[in-house]
Each structure stands twice: as structure tokens, then as C-alpha cells.
Amino acid sequence: MRSMREALAGFRRTPLLCVLSIGAIGLSLVILGLFGLVAHNIGGAIGDVERRVEVVGYLLDDAGSEKVRAARRELEALPAVESVRYVSKDEALERARRDLVEFSDVYGELRVNPLPASFHLRLREGFRTPETVSETAGTLAAYPFVEEARFGDEWVERLFALRSAATGIALALGGGFALIAVLLIVTTVRMAILARGEEIEIMQIVGAREGYIQRPFLLEGAVTGLAGGLLALGVTRLAYVVFPIRFAAIESLAWLPHLWTAAGVAAAALLGLLAAAYSVHREVGRAYGPS
Amino acid sequence: MISLRGVSKAYPRSGDALRGVSFRLRKGEFAFLTGPSGAGKSTVLELIHFQTRPTEGEVQVSRYNSRRVRRRDIPALRRRVGFVFQDFKLLERLTAAENVAFALEVIGTPRREIAGRVQRLLSQVGLAARHRSRPSELSGGERQRVAVARALATEPRILLADEPTGNLDPDAAGGVFELFRMLNRLGTAVLMATHDADFVRRHPDIRRLELEDGRLARDSAA
Numbered sequence: 099m100r101s102m103r104e105a106l107a108g109f110r111r112t113p114l115l116c117v118l119s120i121g122a123i124g125l126s127l128v129i130l131g132l133f134g135l136v137a138h139n140i141g142g143a144i145g146d147v148e149r150r151v152e153v154v155g156y157l158l159d160d161a162g163s164e165k166v167r168a169a170r171r172e173l174e175a176l177p178a179v180e181s182v183r184y185v186s187k188d189e190a191l192e193r194a195r196r197d198l199v200e201f202s203d204v205y206g207e208l209r210v211n212p213l214p215a216s217f218h219l220r221l222r223e224g225f226r227t228p229e230t231v232s233e234t235a236g237t238l239a240a241y242p243f244v245e246e247a248r249f250g251d252e253w254v255e256r257l258f259a260l261r262s263a264a265t266g267i268a269l270a271l272g273g274g275f276a277l278i279a280v281l282l283i284v285t286t287v288r289m290a291i292l293a294r295g296e297e298i299e300i301m302q303i304v305g306a307r308e309g310y311i312q313r314p315f316l317l318e319g320a321v322t323g324l325a326g327g328l329l330a331l332g333v334t335r336l337a338y339v340v341f342p343i344r345f346a347a348i349e350s351l352a353w354l355p356h357l358w359t360a361a362g363v364a365a366a367a368l369l370g371l372l373a374a375a376y377s378v379h380r381e382v383g384r385a386y387g388p389s
Numbered sequence: 390m391i392s393l394r395g396v397s398k399a400y401p402r403s404g405d406a407l408r409g410v411s412f413r414l415r416k417g418e419f420a421f422l423t424g425p426s427g428a429g430k431s432t433v434l435e436l437i438h439f440q441t442r443p444t445e446g447e448v449q450v451s452r453y454n455s456r457r458v459r460r461r462d463i464p465a466l467r468r469r470v471g472f473v474f475q476d477f478k479l480l481e482r483l484t485a486a487e488n489v490a491f492a493l494e495v496i497g498t499p500r501r502e503i504a505g506r507v508q509r510l511l512s513q514v515g516l517a518a519r520h521r522s523r524p525s526e527l528s529g530g531e532r533q534r535v536a537v538a539r540a541l542a543t544e545p546r547i548l549l550a551d552e553p554t555g556n557l558d559p560d561a562a563g564g565v566f567e568l569f570r571m572l573n574r575l576g577t578a579v580l581m582a583t584h585d586a587d588f589v590r591r592h593p594d595i596r597r598l599e600l601e602d603g604r605l606a607r608d609s610a611a
Binding site: 296297299300301302303304305306307308310311 | 438460461464465466467468472478480491492495496497539540542543
């Protein structure tokens with residue numbers, strides 16, 4: 099209660115500095131929030147495409163149905179494999195007639211079905227790396243009755259590189275802006291401590307406990323971070339509503355998941371707390387000597 | 390009660406402040422710590438208040454030893470050792486009563502007890518009538534009395550005073566000194582640093598610890 103009172107008194111004592119700090123932290127986090135919004139949507143789009151990654155094995159016509167069933171069971175048991183779909187020759191033809199309307203005449207006049215039966219393997223999340231896809235294709239191709247296994251290796255690798263780059267940029271930008279926010283809070287709390295230097299000195303002289311002196315500043319840092327986080331959330335939401343962005347194949351941007359926004363605001367408050375703890379430890383802790 | 394054994398203190402920039410200082414101050418004793426400016430008087434007081442630690446030797450205050458003291462024990466030690474400064478260190482925006490109340494509040498005195506204790510403390514230093522005055526409205530002597538009242542808020546057994554009469558005229562200085570003597574008669578040990586040799590000479594009954602260039606040059610009790 100006293101800590102909260104003192105923290106609020108700190109805001110009243112240097113209102114301009116506090117508003118500037120919250121604004122600056124908010125701005126840093128807005129940029130992070132907007133990037134998060136884009137990253138979330140890129141991630142979603144990549145995830146959609148990744149889920150469609152298939153390893154397809156085309157079977158020879160003389161593959162016996164017993165062998166095919168046994169192979170299917172073996173493939174389903176592979177740890178990387180999420181599902182195995184068997185497309186018979188008749189289904190393949192039916193699908194070709196349906197999907198390739200411009201060739202419907204050609205397919206309609208066929209006496210012999212030229213299309214092979216096939217296995218379509220989907221991989222589990224976390225196994226959709228170029229290496230695992232390639233390895234699974236190799237396993238499939240090893241069956242003597244599999245004529246050919248395909249998986250679009252080039253674009254799987256590109257997709258994976260794109261995802262890695264997006265993650266790297268998100269981490270670098272996130273870390274950069276978090277660092278800016280931390281530096282701002284460290285400075286704000288240091289200014290607050292300097293503004294109350296006389297009081298702190300007297301508290302230390304008469305025997306106040308370290309925590310008693312430090313708590314209001316820690317709270318001030320956490321509240322500054324929280325306020326900056328909420329400001330950033332509000333501005334990001336406003337930008338999302340006012341400027342509906344469209345890019346690439348994404349029709350319209352999806353808003354961030356609630357967990358992300360809650361975690362973002364909580365992380366801002368935590369950053370504020372940690373930054374204040376650093377400042378307080380440096381400025382106040384000295385008077386108590388080595389720990 | 391206070392014991393310094395072979396204490397040396399060196400600062401990275403300014404070099405040696407104290408060299409091999411040893412003395413004891415017993416319970417309820419009064420002593421002057423004298424010497425010219427820069428002799429190391431303030432450093433001795435800071436060491437006893439555990440604001441700094443010796444480079445060599447050890448400081449013992451009650452049960453607290455500078456070699457073994459834990460960081461979290463320092464506030465408790467400081468509540469036993471009151472400190473009065475030459476420049477008073479009062480908060481200008483607070484009244485005399487609020488300055489004393491501030492000290493009581495930060496050591497966790499229950500709120501309902503604070504007003505009564507502030508009144509008693511200000512009465513003890515003869516300032517009950519000026520409790521609503523701010524430091525800027527008080528004379529130097531009165532400000533020092535408020536500072537003493539604040540130092541007494543924690544009911545210390547030891548009172549350290551760093552040039553407490555340095556900014557006061559002779560009358561005010563005499564008044565503050567008499568206050569220290571009265572507190573000492575009530576059982577508080579007092580260690581008063583001063584460079585005013587005339588003032589010290591006027592009180593030959595009081596023990597004198599004389600520092601010169603960081604060494605204890607004379608101890609009148611020895």
C-alpha cells in the first residue's frame with residue numbers, strides 16, 4: 099500500500115518524465131506489436147503451406163494389394179508421419195477428370211487408365227524440415243513397388259528458409275526494442291531515485307530496510323512498463339482497425355492471439371520491473387555494502 | 390560497545406584515509422574525535438555506521454562485526470547507532486514534526502504511535518513549540534535539535550555526531566552540546582567529531598581521541 103502510494107507520488111513528482119518514458123516505451127513496443135502482427139500472419143500463412151507439404155509415392159501397376167496394405171501400416175508407424183492416404187488408380191482418374199476440366203475429353207475417351215495409384219504422406223508438425231521430408235521420401239522410394247517419390251524439395255527448402263528468416267528477424271527486432279524499453283525504464287527509475295536522493299539517504303541513515311526503500315521504485319518500473327505495454331497494445335489495435343493491411347496471399351491480417359497480447363503486456367511490466375531492479379540495485383544498494 | 394582494531398581504510402582515488410586505528414568506546418561513554426580536516430574523523434564515523442568497510446582490521450559495534458556482518462543486518466545496526474551531521478540533512482518540504490515522523494515511519498513504527506512519539510522526542514530536545522515549523526523557518530541550533538530528535542527516533546544506544554556544531558554560533562553550539570551531555574547522562578554513548586580545538590579544550594573532562602593524518606595520534610584515556 100505504501101509502496102503504491104510512493105510509486106504514484108513518484109509519477110506526480112516528475113509527470114513529464116513519466117509521460118515521456120511511457121510514451122517512448124509505448125512507441126518501441128508499438129513497433130514490436132506491429133511486427134508481431136505481421137510475423138503472426140506470416141507464421142500462420144507459412145504454417146498453412148507447411149501443413150500441405152506432402153510426400154507422394156507413385157506405385158507400379160503390378161503392386162499387390164497385400165503388399166500395399168503392409169507398406170501403408172509400416173509408413174503410418176513412422177514417427178514423422180501424421181497420415182497416409184492411398185489413392186487408387188480409379189480415384190486418381192476420377193480426380194483428374196474433376197480437377198483438369200480442360201482435359202476431360204481426353205480422360206473420357208481412355209480405354210486404359212494410365213494414372214498410377216499413389217501414397218500421399220503428410221508429416222507431423224516439427225518434422226516438416228527439408229531433411230525429414232527428404233528422408234521420408236527415401237524410405238518411400240525404397241519399396242520395390244514404388245516407382246517414384248516426389249516432395250517438391252526445392253520449395254520445401256525455400257519455405258523453411260523463409261520461416262527461419264522470419265523467426266530471426268522477429269527475435270532480433272524484438273530483442274532490440276526490448277533493450278530500448280529497458281534502457282528507458284532504467285533511466286526513468288534512476289531519475290526518480292536521484293530526485294528522491296535526500297529522502298533515500300535519510301532512510302538509509304536511520305535504518306530503513308533495503309526492501310522498504312526499493313519497493314516503490316520497483317513498482318514504479320513495473321507500472322511504467324505496464325502502462326507502456328497497454329499503450330502499445332491500444333495503438334497497435336487502433337492501427338489494425340484503421341489501416342487494414344493486405345499483403346501477399348493473405349486476404350486480411352488476423353489480430354494477435356489473446357495469449358500473445360496478454361504475454362506482451364505482462365512482459366512489458368516484467369521488463370519494467372527488471373530494469374527498475376537493475377537501477378535500484380546500482381543506486382540504492384551501494385549504501386548497504388557488499389551482500 | 391564500539392571497538393576498532395587495527396583499522397585501515399584506503400580509497401581507490403584519494404589513497405589512505407586511516408592507518409592502523411585502534412580504540413574502544415564503552416557503553417555510556419562520551420568522547421571527542423578530534424583532528425584537522427582530512428585527518429579521517431568522518432571515515433571513522435562512517436566505519437562505525439557501516440556505511441563503508443575497513444580495508445584492513447575490523448570494526449565491532451555491539452554484536453556486529455565488519456568482517457562477518459550480513460547485508461540484511463545493517464538496518465538493525467543503524468537503528469542502534471544514531472547519526473547527526475554538520476549540515477543537518479533535514480527534508481526542507483517537511484515540518485520539524487514531519488521530519489521526525491519520517492524516521493519513525495521508515496523503521497516501521499505503527500502509525501497510531503507516531504504522533505505521540507514525535508511530541509515526546511521534540512520535547513526532549515526542547516522544540517515542542519516549533520513542531521510545525523519548516524527547517525527554513527528555524528535557526529541553525531534549532532535545526533540541529535530536530536536532527537538530534539530524528540536520530541533519537543530509533544532509540545539508539547550510540548550517537549555519532551559529525552561536526553554537529555560546525556555551522557552554529559557559539560550559543561547554539563553550546564546548547565546542542567548540552568543536549569548531547571544530557572543524552573549521555575541518560576545512557577547513550579556519544580562520539581562527537583569536531584575540529585574545533587578550543588571547544589574541546591573547554592571540556593577537559595571528556596575523553597579525546599585525536600587523529601592526525603589517518604593515525605590515532607593521542608587518546609586522552611590511554
